Amino acid sequence: MAALPPEGLTENSQGALSILIVGAGIGGLSAAIALRNVGHRVLDKSDLANDTGAAIHLCPNANGILRRWGVMGETFGACVLSRFVERAMDGNILKDVDLTESNARWPHPWHLVRRAALHRELKRIATAEDGPGIPVTVVPRTRVDKVAPELGLVTLESDQELKAHLVIGADGIYSTTRKAITGKADLNHTGKAAFRFVLPRVAAELNPLTVALANQHDTFTVWFGKDRRVVMYSCDDNALLNFVCIYPESESSTPATDGTPRQGWSGDATREIVLNVFRDFDPHLKALIAIADPPSIKVWPLLDMRPLVDWSRDKLVLIGDAAHPCLPYQAQGAAQAIEDAASLAAVLPIGTPPAEVPRRLALFRDFRFGRTVKIQEYSRLMGRDWDVRAYEAYNFDHDEIANSAALFKKWEEDQLREES
Numbered sequence: 007m008a009a010l011p012p013e014g015l016t017e018n019s020q021g022a023l024s025i026l027i028v029g030a031g032i033g034g035l036s037a038a039i040a041l042r043n044v045g046h047r048v049l050d051k052s053d054l055a056n057d058t059g060a061a062i063h064l065c066p067n068a069n070g071i072l073r074r075w076g077v078m079g080e081t082f083g084a085c086v087l088s089r090f091v092e093r094a095m096d097g098n099i100l101k102d103v104d105l106t107e108s109n110a111r112w113p114h115p116w117h118l119v120r121r122a123a124l125h126r127e128l129k130r131i132a133t134a135e136d137g138p139g140i141p142v143t144v145v146p147r148t149r150v151d152k153v154a155p156e157l158g159l160v161t162l163e164s165d166q167e168l169k170a171h172l173v174i175g176a177d178g179i180y181s182t183t184r185k186a187i188t189g190k191a192d193l194n195h196t197g198k199a200a201f202r203f204v205l206p207r208v209a210a211e212l213n214p215l216t217v218a219l220a221n222q223h224d225t226f227t228v229w230f231g232k233d234r235r236v237v238m239y240s241c242d243d244n245a246l247l248n249f250v251c252i253y254p255e256s257e258s259s260t261p262a263t264d265g266t267p268r269q270g271w272s273g274d275a276t277r278e279i280v281l282n283v284f285r286d287f288d289p290h291l292k293a294l295i296a297i298a299d300p301p302s303i304k305v306w307p308l309l310d311m312r313p314l315v316d317w318s319r320d321k322l323v324l325i326g327d328a329a330h331p332c333l334p335y336q337a338q339g340a341a342q343a344i345e346d347a348a349s350l351a352a353v354l355p356i357g358t359p360p361a362e363v364p365r366r367l368a369l370f371r372d373f374r375f376g377r378t379v380k381i382q383e384y385s386r387l388m389g390r391d392w393d394v395r396a397y398e399a400y401n402f403d404h405d406e407i408a409n410s411a412a413l414f415k416k417w418e419e420d421q422l423r424e425e426s
């Protein structure tokens with residue numbers, strides 16, 4: 007905590023709000039950038055390392071926001087998704103589509119990036135001395151224990167208390183801050199889990215069984231079994247192959263050191279467990295799994311949550327997975343956290359009076375609720391089938407900066423009309 011500037015949480019004479027963000031993941035850091043750009047004073051809290059989760063898609067809707075913040079995937083190894091290959095469980099190709107032309111429909115690129123690289127870049131931009139507004143302070147390894155929404159008061163694990171005009175709960179699917187709004191945990195197991203890992207392309211190029219798969223650059227490949235699937239795509243300038251292997255959770259029986267199955271974010275699994283779960287799959291794929299680095303294999307339970315009606319209370323608001331966790335079938339969870347950040351910044355322009363914050367947080371929820379519910383629902387459906395076309399346009403052709411700005415302008419005009 008010594009890193010905090012002494013003036014960190016004082017009221018700013020130029021109309022800046024003091025803001026505490028619980029969680030410096032993708033949503034928390036995005037909110038930090040968006041609100042810093044507006045001119046607010048942000049302290050971002052985090053407690054974990056950032057290299058979990060291997061790689062993610064930065065779909066056009068997320069990239070449209072990130073690029074306006076100066077976060078350019080090309081500078082940290084993004085691959086441009088240009089080919090989609092669908093295979094049966096045995097490896098037979100069912101579909102092989104060149105996406106170059108169809109992706110030209112979207113105003114922004116569809117990138118595949120290493121999650122840690124994205125996280126590093128978001129943090130660099132949030133904290134840079136030379137950016138707009140006030141550089142954000144990120145305090146690592148600081149766990150928040152509870153929040154008092156009416157006071158804007160955050161209590162750390164160390165019992166230290168911090169106060170702000172606004173507290174943003176960006177603490178992910180297992181959110182602590184959500185309890186201050188809902189009072190209970192409301193996550194449901196879907197019965198599915200995912201192994202995630204990356205492996206170096208060069209390792210796959212050395213093996214005659216895996217070289218052909220390894221040589222497919224900028225490609226998204228999926229092998230479909232009846233109740234399980236494996237997704238593989240490149241990241242890090244095609245130097246890494248990323249895997250997401252979704253399967254019935256009961257089959258992992260993942261041995262953990264305490265003898266109980268590991269079912270939290272980022273539990274460990276072994277190569278043998280993955281190979282056993284996918285034993286009936288394409289031998290070329292199994293040869294790839296066989297060269298995965300064991301410590302890199304993590305297991306994620308796929309959790310769902312019924313739409314949360316309230317996202318805010320007094321000075322506390324939830325964003326990202328804390329507010330609306332999304333199954334991974336649509337690759338939109340991080341994108342929705344980024345859109346939340348853009349929308350929150352739109353309803354909190356510089357000069358927003360602190361007393362006005364609760365009303366603006368409710369407005370933010372109204373702007374975002376319908377879209378996030380729809381995307382959660384699409385993702386559930388995508389877990390059952392693979393007809394992406396119906397959902398793509400809704401997801402990718404969306405500009406949350408423009409959307410929230412237009413809604414906020416209309417809201418301001420309505421306020422003026424009511425007052426006159």
Ligand SMILES: Cc1cc2nc3c(=O)[nH]c(=O)nc-3n(C[C@H](O)[C@H](O)[C@H](O)COP(=O)(O)OP(=O)(O)OC[C@H]3O[C@@H](n4cnc5c(N)ncnc54)[C@H](O)[C@@H]3O)c2cc1C
Nearest residue numbers: 029031032033054062063150177178326327334339340341
């Ligand atoms: C298998 C799988 C594949 C996925 N693939 C994609 C994809 O391709 N594209 C995509 O857009 N999304 C994808 N997602 C979803 C995406 O990872 C999440 O939706 C996204 O990370 C949500 O961001 P967030 O900031 O809300 O939460 P997180 O990224 O989880 O960040 C939460 C942060 O809060 C911190 N924290 C937690 N508790 C506390 C506390 N008490 N005090 C302080 N800090 C705390 C954590 O350390 C962490 O840094 C995938 C998810 C899974 C499971």
